[in-house]
Amino acid sequence: MATNEHELEHLVSRKYKHGFFTEIEADTVPPGLNEDVIRFISAKKNEPEWMTEWRLKAYRHWLTMPEPKWAHVHYPPIDFQAISYYSAPKRPEDAPKSLDEVDPKLLETYDKLGIPLHERARLAGVAVDAVFDSVSVTTTFKEKLAEAGVIFCSFSEAVQEHPELVRRYLGSVVPARDNFYAALNSAVFTDGSFVYIPKGVRCPMELSTYFRINAANTGQFERTLIVADEGSHVSYLEGCTAPMRDENQLHAAVVELVALKDAEIKYSTVQNWYPGDEEGRGGIYNFVTKRGDCRGANSKISWTQVETGSAITWKYPSCILRGDNSVGEFYSVAVANNLQQADTGTKMIHIGRNTRSTIISKGISAGRAQNAYRGLVRVLPTAEGARNFTQCDSLLIGDRCGAHTFPYIEARNPSAQIEHEATTSKIGEDQLFYCLQRGLSEEDAVNMIVNGFCKEVFRELPMEFAVEAQALLNVSLEGAVG
């Protein structure tokens, strides 16, 4: 396998493709966090008093909380006072109504990322609510969505336009006190997306947000809230890349999903933030709380994620299966290369009768990366007939990486059926040999095998996303074989 070492060397040393930095004047508060900063953020966003109070309450509670240390990741302590908690593009007042009004520099950035906004929107029929730093700058296809009664807007807009909905559902899935980073987010979140699908509506298009972290030293604190009312259906896509910065950037987002009776939410993520360089310098800290609440009977929440980026990922998209017959799904591909660390998985809390959950997790470690699956399946005494199937497989590429599994299973109902399977192995030499003797290059062979390994997850992604995810996987593993 040493024959193409030189080529591999070259591939390994290839720089992060999306690493560039757009200079835009940002309206940034000085680093540090105190109640004044929170009031400043709240005032900046022209928020009602209850919202400010909610933030402050979260902040006061956050102060009492210790930083969590249980994850299988290592990083230097974060100085929360060195982070600037607000940064917005210069002209928030005259937010553009169409693409023509968008700051050309922004559009240029998106172009470099390969997200031709207008084209994508036209060809794929996807409405893009692009978030640049912390303020949403453009929202397309709004009219079409409005026709169906769907509300899809930035979070700050939702606070202004639909305060009753926000107030009713905000923090109802992830309470402000939920955990350290959720509390921090609740205190300082700057923007995000809000989706409301009315009763019986099938959202006419897939909703999508592209996140982008810019400006140095600004942690990004997104907040997403998706409410699917009775009998509705929505598919939401989230994807992200970040420019190269030398300092670690903290990202502590919160995503809340609420599915009422007979509703279905499909949430797909492709995460490709800057993972740091070969020596592990820089890169994003991705400490995210994502949780869905199947509140009504027969509701369904499905999480699909492809995690290739970030220096550290700490993320457990979860489902609370409260409604009878509700369904939770989690499909994940997590790739860690070089010195990346990923601790990711899911929680399925079975409360209602005949609730079902499926967990398919594929972890790939390469280089010197550490990749951990951490999951919880909890069946409460009320969850008569609960059913869970979990499969979590790890693939190791290279002898300096690690793959770990920490599945917690707590069953308190005798009618529960829980199955958990996990395997860890490296790419089969026989598989590789077969591909090589058919004339494939080693790189292609590995890509093919890895893609096959992840197929179960990719087929859950919307088509265009799946293609992107596959390409992303290949890029992420470049130079990992040897």
Add this chain to the structure above:
Amino acid sequence: MSALLESLRQHWRDRASTLPGNADARQQALEAFLARGFPTTAEEDWKYTSLARLEDASLAVPGPVDLAEAMAAVERHAVPGLDGPRLVFVNGQLIPPACRLEGMPEGLGVGSLGQTLQEHGDADPLDRVVDLDRYRLARLNTALFLDGALIRATKQVGAEKPIYLLFLNLGAPGAMPLIQPRVLIDVAQGAALTVIEHHCGEGEAAVINAVTEISGQSAARITHYRVQEHAERHIQIAGLNARLDRDASLVCHNIDLGGALVRNDVHARLLAPGAEVELNGLYFTRGTSHVDNHTRIDHLAPRTTSREDYRGVLDGRSRAVFNGKVLVAEDAQKIEAHQSNNNLLLSRECEVDTKPELEIYADDVKCSHGATVGQLDATALFYLRSRGLDADTARGLLTFAFAEEVIARLGITPLAERLSGTVMGHLPDSERLREFT
């Protein structure tokens, strides 16, 4: 410091001069233990198992044993049909008249640990295997144990008959006795032996904190049985620690059929290529009992193998915990490690918490684990019903069959028969079930 810890210190003051072995080492162990105290549920390893009920307990180092009473109890509990070497301890103290040590092959030593320490106190063989930082309860044992078994195969012997260690724990009204059995097994190159540790008890509550250390040199073959049939108020904590050298193999059977609160830690370290370990476990929990099995296998060298299969049957309001960790160290390539844990829930109020963990830092490995929680196979039940069995009998038979799969792996017929009988007795309507088996 809690009253409990203070009482431990008091025991030390009272008994230090009478305890065998190196007094300084014992005192150090005690101080190190007291500095951190008993584990609490805030620690990840003890998340599901609380020792809080010990906090208010008043513990006593067990007093002298009435010989006649002890002999009668031994008669009631000893597994019949085991005619190899036998050591009997009642409340942690050796009962010589109940022991059988004749006809031992040359090179095999079986005897009282206390006596050996008394005679050669300086060469302290304790704590050589156990990882004290990870398992600090061993320190408590080291500090205050009264006696134990020392088994040494000094040359290439093949002990044909299993060595039977009976630990009988009798609780009495008043302060709970703190009984701390200690077993050291040291097996030389190429030697083979089988040890049965049988922990059982009767009467009022007692607290047992047992520590076993097994060291297998190259190509040693060791089979270890830990069978626990305590009375329903007994609390047992047991730590089994093993280190295996090149090509050494260890098979451990862990059977738990009694006890109020039971915690077992098995920690096996595979130190050189070719070492292998196999763990078989069965727990049958009833009433309000709580049984926690924590296993940890460290693959520290290439070409090491482990297999693990634990099964649980839960009834009543009981709770079972299983945590199986497999660690593969960096550069430990060509590893095979397989683990499974299956649980059968029989009642509405029981709870099982299982966590099979893999922590892998090498790439050329084949590791898998599986865990299931479920009920009896509906088609199998239907089959038996269609043959005219009533629902309860059908269920009982299938439950028995589920547990029997672990018992069938025990290589010692008298022991397997005894345990089958106990499992059967735990099932409802056992008389009827016996007709079928």
